[in-house]
Amino acid sequence: xxxxxxxxxSNPAFEQQHLRFITVKxxxxxGRGDICVFVPPGTAHLTDLPVCILLHGVYGSxxxxxxxxxxxxQAKEMIxxxxxxxxLLAMPSxxxxxxxxxxxxxxxxxxxxxxxxxVPDVLIEIFPQLSAQSPFxxxxxxxxxxxxxxxxxxxxxxxxxxSGHSSITALDQMKLFxxxxxxxxxxPDQTDECVISTLLKYRQELPPxxxxxxxxxxxxxxxxxxxxxxxxxxxxHLYEEFEGGHEWTYWxxxxxxxxxxxxxxx
Numbered sequence: 001x002x003x004x005x006x007x008x009x010s011n012p013a014f015e016q017q018h019l020r021f022i023t024v025k026x027x028x029x030x031g032r033g034d035i036c037v038f039v040p041p042g043t044a045h046l047t048d049l050p051v052c053i054l055l056h057g058v059y060g061s062x063x064x065x066x067x068x069x070x071x072x073x074q075a076k077e078m079i080x081x082x083x084x085x086x087x088l089l090a091m092p093s094x095x096x097x098x099x100x101x102x103x104x105x106x107x108x109x110x111x112x113x114x115x116x117x118x119v120p121d122v123l124i125e126i127f128p129q130l131s132a133q134s135p136f137x138x139x140x141x142x143x144x145x146x147x148x149x150x151x152x153x154x155x156x157x158x159x160x161x162x163s164g165h166s167s168i169t170a171l172d173q174m175k176l177f178x179x180x181x182x183x184x185x186x187x188p189d190q191t192d193e194c195v196i197s198t199l200l201k202y203r204q205e206l207p208p209x210x211x212x213x214x215x216x217x218x219x220x221x222x223x224x225x226x227x228x229x230x231x232x233x234x235x236x237h238l239y240e241e242f243e244g245g246h247e248w249t250y251w252x253x254x255x256x257x258x259x260x261x262x263x264x265x266x
Contacts, residue, residue: 001131004122006032012039017073019066019109024122028114029095034062038072038089039127049129050087052262053119053146054255055140057178058100062093069252075259083264087137088127092119094143099178102171102185103147104192115147116155137262139163140249142219143177145211149195156205161265163258164211166246169195169222176218194239196229209237212254214244 006109010021022035066072071089078084094111095101115138124130138159139264140148145167146163152162168174171193175182191197199206213223217262220241227239240257244250 004125005031006116007122007126008242009126010147010228017066018076019072020053022122022126023181024118026114026118028110028118030109033095033114033118035122035163036062036066036091036092037123037127038066038075038078038091039085039129040088043086043088043129044085045242046086048131048133048135049132050077050085050089050135050137050262050266051120051123051147052259053136053138054089054091055103055115055138055144056091056094056146057140058174059143060094063092065091065255066090068248069255070231071255076150076254078259084259084266087259087262087266088123088129090119090123094147096225098180100143100174102143102174103151104171104186104187106185112151112154115156116151117169120158135160135266137161137163137265139165139255139258140167141264142246143174146173146195147225149209149211150192150227152190153195153198153202153206156202156207159207160261161207162209162211163191163255163261165251165258166196166213166219167211167223167226169226173219173222196226197228199235200233203233203235205233208261208265209235210239210257211237212240212242212257214246214250216242216243216245218246
């Protein structure tokens with residue numbers, strides 16, 4: 001029996017480029033949420049398939065990662081070349097609140113639980129290749145990088161690895177991107193408003209962690225500060241800087257580092 005009142009899944013007979021779409025109704029969103037899924041070909045017989053959840057940034061939705069970066073095509077190429085093991089890519093919407101939900105609970109919605117609980121649960125229900133033993137990893141860009149770092153640390157029992165690209169590192173940085181008042185995102189526990197605070201709070205349970213940022217990104221100084229603070233607190237992590245700014249050309253090129261990183265953890 002499903003945990004959800006309704007789940008709609010696209011017909012594999014009509015899918016393109018091994019992309020499948022799911023719409024699920026959940027109390028977390030008080031309505032429906034979408035997930036775009038890359039299902040690696042030739043994996044129907046496998047069990048405990050790994051899952052990489054990719055979170056989009058502001059203004060985007062479930063389609064952003066595949067149709068702005070071609071991440072599914074890159075993943076298939078890497079799998080075909082045996083650079084990485086087969087893994088399912090799950091790309092959910094953030095809940096579609098305002099310019100971006102920040103993947104946090106607010107305004108009587110729980111966008112955090114949508115990602116941390118609902119998305120893994122519905123994937124396990126739908127795909128026989130998955131089980132409760134499937135390793136889940138989480139990554140994202142910009143607001144999605146914030147979501148990955150925050151949710152991956154807070155829900156460390158669920159996620160086996162974390163990766164962020166050009167990540168927002170504190171809630172007040174949302175004002176750089178959204179028209180909504182940042183005060184509307186405020187959390188009862190201020191630890192939930194700063195990635196550094198969250199990582200320090202769960203430092204003993206953190207999954208393997210990496211993040212990167214473009215040298216011309218408007219968030220570069222915040223990411224450097226995060227890296228420095230983690231070093232000062234002896235928290236193991238990998239931080240990298242590459243050429244580029246806060247743009248899809250950067251994320252298209254560097255999402256491979258996330259897939260490679262998660263592959264090393266398998």
